[in-house]
Amino acid sequence: MWMGTYPSVPSRVYSTGKLLSEHLKDNPELVGDSVCNRYGPDIxxxxxxxxxxxxxxxxxxxxxxxxxxxxxxxxxxxxxxxxxxxxxxxxxxxxxxxxxxxxxxxxxxxxxxxxxxxxxxxxxxxxxxxxxxxxxxxxxxxxxxxxxxxxxxxxxxxxxxxxxxxxxxxxxxxxxxxxxxxxxxxxxxxxxxxxxxxxxxxxxxxxxxxxxxxxxxxxxxxxxxxxxxxxxxxxxxxxxxxxxxxxxxxxxxxxxxxxxxSKKSSIGVKGRSIEFAPPFSEFNVLAVALSPTEVEKHSVLGSPSILVVTQGSGKMTVGDGTVHEIGLGSVYFTAKDAELEFSTKTGLILYRAYATF
Missing domain, CATH: 1.10.441.10 (Phosphomannose Isomerase, domain 2)
Structure with a gap:
């Protein structure tokens, strides 16, 4: 399962069917100037x-x-x-x-x-x-x-x-x-x-x-x-x-x-996120593992990310108050200014790759 904007196996926006790559070209503010200046409006x-x-x-x-x-x-x-x-x-x-x-x-x-x-x-x-x-x-x-x-x-x-x-x-x-x-x-x-x-x-x-x-x-x-x-x-x-x-x-x-x-990540406000930071510049990956009733909150990254749920289910609340039901196989693109909160009643594991500079 590929996620992102690579042309041979591109992702689409679920609600519209539009290619994610086209959506980002039309809305470059979602990835931000730092990414656009280096890579264009892309992942x-x-x-x-x-x-x-x-x-x-x-x-x-x-x-x-x-x-x-x-x-x-x-x-x-x-x-x-x-x-x-x-x-x-x-x-x-x-x-x-x-x-x-x-x-x-x-x-x-x-x-x-x-x-x-x-x-x-x-x-x-x-x-x-x-x-x-x-x-x-x-x-x-x-x-x-x-x-x-x-x-x-x-x-x-x-x-x-x-x-x-x-x-x-x-x-x-x-x-x-x-x-x-x-x-x-x-x-x-x-x-x-x-x-x-x-x-x-x-x-x-x-x-x-x-x-x-x-x-x-x-x-x-x-x-x-x-x-x-x-x-x-x-x-x-x-x-x-x-x-x-x-x-x-x-x-x-x-x-x-x-x-x-991995190392504990300061992006996880509640302390339940770890981070994999390879020695090259394109990305890091955050990992969130929650037991039943636990909560994690991610501060604003300032860069675009893609997250995928690999185990369990729960809720993802965006900073504007929008709530998404998430579960095994859920994949989301998140804009550079997104503030996210994760909660679960049964347990939840997700990974979130984000752009670095």
Missing amino acids: PFLPKVLSFAKALPLQIHPDKDLAERLHAKNPEKFGDANHKPEIAIALSRFELFVGFKPLGQISELLRLKPLQKLLPAHEKLDDNALRKVCETLLTLSPEAVSNTITELQNISLSEFGDSENVPSLLERLSKQYSSFDNGSLVAALLMNYLVLEPGEAVCVPADGIHAWLSGDILECMARSDNVLNTGFCPRADRDDIELFTQSLTFKPHGPEESILQ
Whole structure:
């Protein structure tokens, strides 16, 4: 479920059917001068709710420079010139691959006999060598991929050291995408496997390698739909491997670096709001979790926002006194000057992404 003004899956105003993008063009005061001066009368971020039971494609989202070049060269495939850093907040148990493991952990794996050919014995593993290893794994023939997976699964578990989950992950991924998919080797051998519980979040920078494995999440990203896919998808749909690997960033480099910690937000007057603030400028995300009979009030943000209810039901009272009945799946655009109060008799969880500068 996409929310916002991105043209490929645009939101509409429920009461009129009018595109939200057109409504904002006709009423730019709803987003305010600060957003208009920088982005135009638009929403500079794109929230989504995703639900998946098998791995989504192994991918990166191009940074600003690469996005501009790809869009100029092939605007049909790369529909905008913007970068796409993103965050993902778990709504249920969320399994994912994100970023690269620490170099030491990967080095230990590359000493295993089936993988020794990936890195010459005299070469030290650094990020440049890791780039080559990643490219090699992505360009292996289907038969070589399958043989490597089989050989790894025949090795004693004790030889995997801190990466003892590799054989089970390879088995699981092979069942989903066959034993011939290069993405299985890259994800299981090189990437951090994480499990997040509801309310926990990760941050993926532009050019950051990732693949979501299972769960339900709220994503929020810069307003873009550019992506390079190289695994967990048909070979015919895969993008240029050399372009993919040359574009990679090696931050984060370890599981802890990917986690985006929340903090208590001063926007929540009653103290029941937390905030996810990624290290880029387009947006932050507020999270409100209310128990029965609890109330929260948000002071004026000064920028436009989009909120979605992910659990429970309740009421949202706007500053002018208008009351909205809200529940699971309710989505609202809120203008820059909106003052909101939330209440519930049964419990309520909602997320509110808003523009930052």
